[in-house]
Amino acid sequence: MIISEVEKEKEYHYILSYTRSPQEKKIYAPRLAYSMHLAYSEDGSNYRALNHNSGVLFAKATENENGTLNAKSLHNPYIFILQDGTYGVVAVRTEAEGQHDTESKGAVLFFHSSDLLHYREIGLIDLKGGVHVHDVMCEYNELTHSNVIRWRDEHGCFFQNTMQNLFRLTSASTPTRTEAFVLTSASPDIEGIIPRNVLRVPRQVAQRAVHRLTPPANIAIQVPDRIIATSTEDLKALKAIAKYSDGTTSLKKVDWNGDMVTWEEEGTYLVTGTVVQEHYAFPIAANRADPCITKWKSKYYFVATNDEDHNQTLYIRESDTIAGLVEARETLILDTSTYDDIKGLLWAPELHIIADELYLFHAATSGDFLNEECHVMKLRTGGNPTHAADWSRPQRVLRNDGTYLCEAGKVISLDMTVFKWNDEYYASWSERQFVPVDRGAWLYIAKLDSKEPWRLSSEPVLLSKPDYGWANNHTYVDEGPFALIRNGKLFLTFASAAVDATYCVGLLTLNTNGDLLNPEQWTKWNYPLLTSRSVTGEFGPGHNSYVLDDEGITWNVYHARPGLDAPRACGIRRVHFDIDGYPVLDLTEDRDLKREFVNVSVEVVVKHD
Structure with a gap:
């Protein structure tokens, strides 16, 4: 059978890489705009943005000796095919707001991807030019079996290097002068687009990217x-x-x-x-944030941070169904006047069942903000979760040696969550060191003592730092972790950036049969799962949790803002699972079921x- 050139062409589709022009900082700041975005076309002419016209590839921050981070962005990404058929991206690394990056002078950033969905930052390729690179492209030369990097410096001069192996970052040849290069590109009508190059890829690769980067219908x-x-x-x-x-x-x-x-x-x-x-109009609870719904003894319970009184109280709702929680009566279970050491900032309550007992994890302070620490309360056996008197006094979380988890006044801890994996309980939480320097909020994990769940049974292990632009936008924060376990896969979502319209949800996944306490066994997604561009009218979605209903449906319980500067409020949406089994958090009701x-x-x- 002879396949015509027209039929061969149908076996390929087109991917356009681009960055965006920044908008107002609460909408699309430079740290978000200066990342690689992707658009898709079947015919090479008509393109549509993927991932809600949001970035899919961000440059990692660099780290100082004292643990603080230097946020980075990228300009002029160029996507290409490597010798083995996988994909590479070269880009100019910049400072967070787009200025020249002194640390990468004379070098370009190199990423590797097997599928245009997951990217690994390999590092800076030294081009041996000693000047700032302004633009770059790379192609594999079949004749010479080498990679040719062409680039333009800050003075407008063009050079090229050759490399046999891009992964050997220092192996580039000495640069030689060359003629100007021209990119194969396109200029579709996509908001803010700064187009880069078009790559022809196998249809199945392109369509898989579309399926993963577009909410299904x-x-x-x-x-x-x-x-x-x-x-x-x-x-x-x-x-x-x-x-x-x-x-x-x-x-x-x-x-x-x-x-x-x-x-x-x-x-x-x-x-x-x-x-x-089930219909859940957003919001389902105004002036509430960091929500958690848990089923306990055939009933569902809802708890959340109370923004209405500036985080001075914690209330609980009870219902026979998740839908019933929307209109359920609230009852007070903790305030800042009952105990001498609980004075304010009652944050992020979560209900967790550990060894058949119910516990409430939350953060509180004995004084000011710098004393905010994780606490645990236990429901007495046979107690009623809606009765404040049935809850124990808040107990501050301890390390496995009996000392406090953090040194109050220097390091705060918050957002502790708990999950069970292979018959062991684990806790994950966020810590932020302020003294001697503010290092930003980092995620940690440790085993938890099921008999005394206010005590860790292993040393804390660092899981994640806010090293991508979407996580350090306006402030350096990774917080609000929560586990989602499905079909033997462990997903840990978390919230990042400032608690404004740029708040978003990131994802960590545990590799198959991985060790939870080995950071190398976790994979961190380069782009967030949920942002202000994911669902119209919901700004700064984040700090979410998951609950399974009686029909086996997983629900995402989250907070967002119904307006750019509106107070935080809670929402509920069904969690879908994509072609690879990963959670989809932006499947709206109209896309979930057509009337x-x-x-x-x-x-x-x-x-x-």
């Missing part, structure tokens, strides 16, 4: 044409399969009209039904043995 609802049933319970158990544009599916409960069937009589009946979708598909029918054959 419901394209069909499927139910069987016929079922055999003996009772209304058989009918109620029948669920619909929602199919999505990326090839994924999700089970949906159906409200079947069982009254159409005479169950005592054998026969065939046409039964109609309505696909069920035209909600009405379904099935032929029910009633048989009795």
Whole structure:
């Protein structure tokens, strides 16, 4: 069979790399705009932005001897194919706001990717020029079996180097003068776009990037044409399969009209039904942040930071269903007047079940902000979570040697979460050293003593620093970790940046059979899962948690702002899982279920043995 050139061309699609022009700092600051973005086209002419027109590749910060970070950005990224068919990116590294980066003078930043989704920063390639690089491109030369790097310096002169192996960062040849280079590019109508180069890639690679970097949309609802049933319970158990544009599916409960069937009589009946979708208008709780919903003894409980009184109280809601929590009555379980050492800033409460007992983790201070530390309260056995008197006095978290987790007044701790993995309990939290220097907020993990959950049973291990532009925008913060476990995969989401409209959700994933206390066994995504550009009208989404309902559906409970400068408020949205099993946090209700598909029918054959 002879394949025509036209048919061959259909096997390839097109990826455009670009950066963006910064906008107002609360909307799209330089640390966000100066990152590599991607757009997709089937024909090389009509492009659409991926990932909500947000960056997918950011430069890492560098670190000083005292632990503080120097934020970095990137300009003029160029994406290309390596000899083995994987992908490389070269870019000019800059200071955070786009100025010349002294540390990378005479060098360009090199990244590697196997799929245009996950990127590893290899480091700075020394071009041996001794001047600031302004622009760069790279191609693999099949004839010479070498990589050719062409670049322009700050004075407008053009040079080139050759390298046999880009991963050997110091192996570039001496630069030679060359003619100006021209990029193959495109200029689609995408907000703020500063286009770079177009790369032709295999169709399956491009489409996978599209599926992973675009929220899916419901394209069909499927139910069987016929079922055999003996009772209304058989009918109620029948669920619909929602199919999505990326090839994924999700089970949906159906409200079947069982009254159409005479169950005592054998026969065939046409039964109609309505696909069920819980509706949660944003926000579900105003002036609340850092929300957590937990199921305990057949009931659901909601707790959150109370912004309404400047974080002086913690309230709890109780309901038989998650939906019922929206209108449920709040009852006070902790305030700043009950205990002498709990004086304010009651932050980020989380309910966790440990060895069949219920605990409340939260942060509090004995005085000012610099004394903010993680605390734990225990519900007495048989107690009622809505009764303040059934909760123990807050206990400050201890290290495994019995000393306090942090030295109050110098290092604060907050946002402690707990999860169980392979029959062991783990705690993850955020610490921020302020004295002698402010190093920003970092994420830690340790094993937890299940008999005394206010005590760690291993030394803390550093998991993540706010080293990407989306995590150090306006301030250096990684906080609010929470575990999501599904099908043997462990995901740890966390919140980053300032608690404003640029707040966002990042992701750490544990490698298969990895050791949780080995940082090398975790993979950190280069770009955030959820930002202000993910869902219209929700600004600064972050500090989220997850809960599984009675139907087996995972829900994301988060806070965001209903306006650019509006107070924080809580929302709930279903968590979808993409083609690779990773969580999708931006699947809105209209994309989750199209209204035209909600009405379904099935032929029910009633048989009795």
